[in-house]
């Protein structure tokens with residue numbers, strides 16, 4: 070059985086018009102019949118241009134927006150059929166990392182409070198020395214110096230903030246992590262550090278991950294498999310190297326040709 074399986078998943082949003090925002094009867098087909106399957110410990114790269122439906126797909130998997138139809142099977146159980154209270158409980162099992170850690174972290178909370186809150190979602194009675202040990206371990210695991218646990222997000226660099234966001238996502242011990250454009254706002258040199266961190270975490274924790282990006286080059290060495298999305302549909306799917314070496318669809322070829330190539334800089 071696949072760890073996560075999406076079956077004919079559709080997410081349609083009503084198109085609203087006029088100042089009153091009346092439903093026009095038309096639909097934006099943000100996710101339009103997606104079938105995908107992810108094994109435990111796999112990193113799936115979900116790639117496509119802005120507006121193709123990547124975030125809508127991830128939000129539907131997380132049950133943050135309702136599916137219009139189809140199934141989201143997590144270890145065989147259809148999340149779309151769960152009661153709201155059950156979804157809230159199960160949401161600890163899947164966590165998200167976003168593009169802008171500054172917007173997703175609470176500026177008034179120290180790293181300690183941010184991670185403590187996230188750890189207590191899973192272990193409500195964890196406190197004192199035990200809590201501090203867990204926070205220390207999490208920070209180290211994510212490449213952060215635990216001496217800075219009482220600092221605030223603005224006291225860190227962009228790359229370090231993304232590490233805090235990653236530590237927070239890991240704190241409730243999720244089974245699935247969805248990273249939505251997690252390196253798109255970072256400098257190229259910092260990007261590779263964060264990608265290496267995610268790879269390390271996958272290996273250490275056996276995490277299953279959906280890595281969303283508009284930039285195909287980012288997932289080349291990270292993803293096991295790549296799904297290329299266009300207008301709500303998966304237009305190409307395969308092993309990462311196969312997608313890079315012999316893309317079958319014109320849309321994938323177009324995404325590949327948009328990647329800047331190094332020429333003489335290669336040999337420097």
Ligand SMILES: Nc1ncnc2c1ncn2[C@@H]1O[C@H](COP(=O)(O)OP(=O)(O)O)[C@@H](O)[C@H]1O
Nearest residue numbers: 082083097099118119120121122123124125126
């Ligand atoms: N809550 C919403 N209501 C209406 N339309 C939406 C909503 N969320 C996304 N969309 C539309 O769905 C399409 C896909 O958007 P999105 O999933 O954000 O794409 P991506 O993440 O690939 O950039 C876009 O046309 C967007 O405008």
Ligand SMILES: [Mg+2]
Nearest residue numbers: 123124125249
């Ligand atoms: Mg998006």
